[in-house]
Amino acid sequence: MQIIDGKATSQKVKDEIAAEVAQIKEKGGKTPHLAAILVGHDGGSETYVAAKIKACEFVGFKSSLVRFEDTVTEEELLAKVEELNNDADVDGFIVQLPLPKHISEEKVTDAVDYRKDVDGFHPQNVGRMSIGSPAFISATPQGIMELIKRYEIETSGKHVVVIGRSNIVGRPMSVLLSQKGYPGDATVTVCHSRTANLNEVCLSADIIIAAIGAPEFVKAEMVKEGAVVIDVGTTRVKSDKTKSGWKLKGDVAYDEVAPKCSWITPVPGGVGPMTIASLLQNTLKAAKNEVY
Amino acid sequence: MQIIDGKATSQKVKDEIAAEVAQIKEKGGKTPHLAAILVGHDGGSETYVAAKIKACEFVGFKSSLVRFEDTVTEEELLAKVEELNNDADVDGFIVQLPLPKHISEEKVTDAVDYRKDVDGFHPQNVGRMSIGSPAFISATPQGIMELIKRYEIETSGKHVVVIGRSNIVGRPMSVLLSQKGYPGDATVTVCHSRTANLNEVCLSADIIIAAIGAPEFVKAEMVKEGAVVIDVGTTRVKSDKTKSGWKLKGDVAYDEVAPKCSWITPVPGGVGPMTIASLLQNTLKAAKNEVY
Numbered sequence: 370m371q372i373i374d375g376k377a378t379s380q381k382v383k384d385e386i387a388a389e390v391a392q393i394k395e396k397g398g399k400t401p402h403l404a405a406i407l408v409g410h411d412g413g414s415e416t417y418v419a420a421k422i423k424a425c426e427f428v429g430f431k432s433s434l435v436r437f438e439d440t441v442t443e444e445e446l447l448a449k450v451e452e453l454n455n456d457a458d459v460d461g462f463i464v465q466l467p468l469p470k471h472i473s474e475e476k477v478t479d480a481v482d483y484r485k486d487v488d489g490f491h492p493q494n495v496g497r498m499s500i501g502s503p504a505f506i507s508a509t510p511q512g513i514m515e516l517i518k519r520y521e522i523e524t525s526g527k528h529v530v531v532i533g534r535s536n537i538v539g540r541p542m543s544v545l546l547s548q549k550g551y552p553g554d555a556t557v558t559v560c561h562s563r564t565a566n567l568n569e570v571c572l573s574a575d576i577i578i579a580a581i582g583a584p585e586f587v588k589a590e591m592v593k594e595g596a597v598v599i600d601v602g603t604t605r606v607k608s609d610k611t612k613s614g615w616k617l618k619g620d621v622a623y624d625e626v627a628p629k630c631s632w633i634t635p636v637p638g639g640v641g642p643m644t645i646a647s648l649l650q651n652t653l654k655a656a657k658n659e660v661y
Numbered sequence: 662m663q664i665i666d667g668k669a670t671s672q673k674v675k676d677e678i679a680a681e682v683a684q685i686k687e688k689g690g691k692t693p694h695l696a697a698i699l700v701g702h703d704g705g706s707e708t709y710v711a712a713k714i715k716a717c718e719f720v721g722f723k724s725s726l727v728r729f730e731d732t733v734t735e736e737e738l739l740a741k742v743e744e745l746n747n748d749a750d751v752d753g754f755i756v757q758l759p760l761p762k763h764i765s766e767e768k769v770t771d772a773v774d775y776r777k778d779v780d781g782f783h784p785q786n787v788g789r790m791s792i793g794s795p796a797f798i799s800a801t802p803q804g805i806m807e808l809i810k811r812y813e814i815e816t817s818g819k820h821v822v823v824i825g826r827s828n829i830v831g832r833p834m835s836v837l838l839s840q841k842g843y844p845g846d847a848t849v850t851v852c853h854s855r856t857a858n859l860n861e862v863c864l865s866a867d868i869i870i871a872a873i874g875a876p877e878f879v880k881a882e883m884v885k886e887g888a889v890v891i892d893v894g895t896t897r898v899k900s901d902k903t904k905s906g907w908k909l910k911g912d913v914a915y916d917e918v919a920p921k922c923s924w925i926t927p928v929p930g931g932v933g934p935m936t937i938a939s940l941l942q943n944t945l946k947a948a949k950n951e952v953y
Binding site for chain 1: 819
């Protein structure tokens with residue numbers, strides 16, 4: 370069994386981006402600029418946005434943060450989105466989700482200029498990804514694709530079982546891995562809560578992508594000897610062994626599953642760290658006009 | 662074995678639309694208007710566009726046809742698209758594919774206002790379908806969904822095998838049937854030319870969607886007793902038994918497969934006739950502003 374090290378890979382991606390940004394600046398090019406809109410004070414969102422800003426600093430991007438209290442109106446938020454759409458200095462921006470209930474996430478997502486939509490949530494990017502055109506692909510699926518590539522995991526003709534059909538992970542993973550080329554050309558099965566014989570389906574998988582958000586859902590009995598297991602789950606569970614009082618659990622019962630795997634991503638330190646690397650990659654692509 | 666009769670179902674859909682249009686007109690409402698752009702004189706395209714116009718007449722839509730010789734420039738074509746985008750009387754329009762090689766189909770498809778894109782080819786519609794938002798769904802997948810609905814075929818928890826990953830059939834079918842709700846909630850496997858053990862995968866299917874474009878590809882040995890088989894293939898093959906000198910063949914070896922099926926679509930008379938019904942449904946939705 371070998372570990373797919375997302376932390377190290379993420380650092381490698383960031384180092385590469387930093388080197389490229391340094392070159393761009395040396396040649397007198399424009400510094401890539403990622404902006405983020407953060408509404409309210411959700412703990413998870415605060416942490417995530419802070420990490421994004423830190424990562425921008427590391428690679429040499431300009432970053433800016435627009436904060437709103439959670440009393441902001443939808444109209445005010447949309448006006449700010451429009452402002453960033455029209456701000457020539459901003460290459461890409463994100464609106465950190467979730468948003469307060471009185472604001473339509475769909476409306477806000479749709480309002481972002483898809484050419485600056487480095488989160489890849491705009492229908493235009495989802496659609497282009499689906500038909501195989503250049504697109505901003507959202508952070509988690511892109512991070513998984515990057516891990517598969519960098520660890521040279523064979524996908525062509527393999528049976529991939531994706532557990533979960535969410536718009537941000539399960540669905541895009543099933544599309545990307547069944548498309549032509551590498552990493553792709555896999556036979557992909559999408560499973561979910563209505564799947565009848567999940568254990569049996571998983572047992573036939575060469576590669577399992579677990580993205581259900583249920584801690585330790587995937588047990589050893591569901592995994593074939595030699596399978597590759599990508600664990601997308603990150604559920605906070607209470608723990609008396611950590612200072613914070615909680616720890617992150619993946620969707621895979623790691624201790625019993627890992628010994629059967631050829632490759633496995635740990636939690637934490639697997640897919641998680643890749644998301645910010647993906648966002649930086651998308652921002653660099655936006656700055657270089659590589660997608661649109 | 663029972664036959665899913667696409668011809669009869671298509672007629673039923675058209676009758677329903679005709680009744681609704683009559684009501685709209687009676688109440689003094691605007692007549693739904695479908696426009697088509699046809700470039701060149703491709704035989705298949707001519708036939709298809711003529712059938713669309715006839716169908717529009719049947720249901721009481723206004724229809725208009727814009728013809729170009731295949732010497733038309735991309736610029737001229739895009740100007741016409743823009744004109745139709747801005748023509749308030751036109752509720753929906755299509756640009757009949759294929760286009761001559763000197764014109765970018767992607768550019769033209771992207772130029773169509775997605776709110777009038779009743780063919781459902783615009784990335785915005787593909788993306789919205791993928792994330793489960795209201796969208797124009799392209800004719801063939803929507804026609805298949807309509808057949809499944811009208812024949813009350815159970816999909817929840819069933820194993821659907823989609824053979825083919827094209828943007829116009831395989832991909833959207835895999836998305837639609839794995840989404841929440843009915844017809845959906847199926848466990849869906851996407852197979853294609855790189856699939857290793859296709860026979861085995863197909864044998865485990867409760868429902869097979871054959872969309873590969875290879876005549877009589879699906880044999881009896883690939884189909885489980887009692888399966889539902891949807892045949893999307895329509896390949897013209899030479900025949901000395903017809904006046905025209907050719908006949909349509911599906912992707913399924915009908916004679917040997919049909920006896921094993923609970924339900925099967927014939928070719929011709931299965932999925933094919935539903936496409937025009939779908940286009941009419943989309944145009945009516947556009948006229949009623951039901952999607953956007």
